[in-house]
Amino acid sequence: MVVVDGMGERECRDLLASQRFGRLAVVREGRPQVFLVSYTLDLSGAVVFEADRPQGLAGVSNHHVTFEVDHVEPDGAGWCVVVQGVVHQTSATSLRFAPGAKRPLRDAYLMRIHTTKLAGRRLTAEGASPAKGSAASASSLLSPA
Numbered sequence: 001m002v003v004v005d006g007m008g009e010r011e012c013r014d015l016l017a018s019q020r021f022g023r024l025a026v027v028r029e030g031r032p033q034v035f036l037v038s039y040t041l042d043l044s045g046a047v048v049f050e051a052d053r054p055q056g057l058a059g060v061s062n063h064h065v066t067f068e069v070d071h072v073e074p075d076g077a078g079w080c081v082v083v084q085g086v087v088h089q090t091s092a093t094s095l096r097f098a099p100g101a102k103r104p105l106r107d108a109y110l111m112r113i114h115t116t117k118l119a120g121r122r123l124t125a126e127g128a129s130p131a132k133g134s135a136a137s138a139s140s141l142l143s144p145a
Helices: 009-017
Strands: 002-006 021-028 031-041 047-050 064-072 078-090 110-125
Touching (some): 009 031, 009 064, 009 078
Antiparallel strands (some): 021 031, 021 064, 047 110
């Protein structure tokens, strides 16, 4: 049995800040595409990533996207955070980062996700440590309101 617990915004942002890689999903030419990207968070908590032309990500500016990060512990417990929003090309000079925060390596194709929806959940295998957060159903993480 798996227990699902929801997370608040602060916990979601803290978990996003703890990782470096995530998956960016976008629909282009009628087909879903998923890209592994290296990312960081700016001072506002927005996801910022580098887009390389060979990956085709430089062309997703102004598209609706879904960004997902997850982590699994050795005991089988884990979590995932999903960000939905619109991605825009930006520059390093227009971004502010917290002291000591990971920063993008290059400025050529920086992309920033303007978040419209943020959700997270913890999955705890039966017998594992109790999950943090309030109880939530196992329904879709970002089900329509």
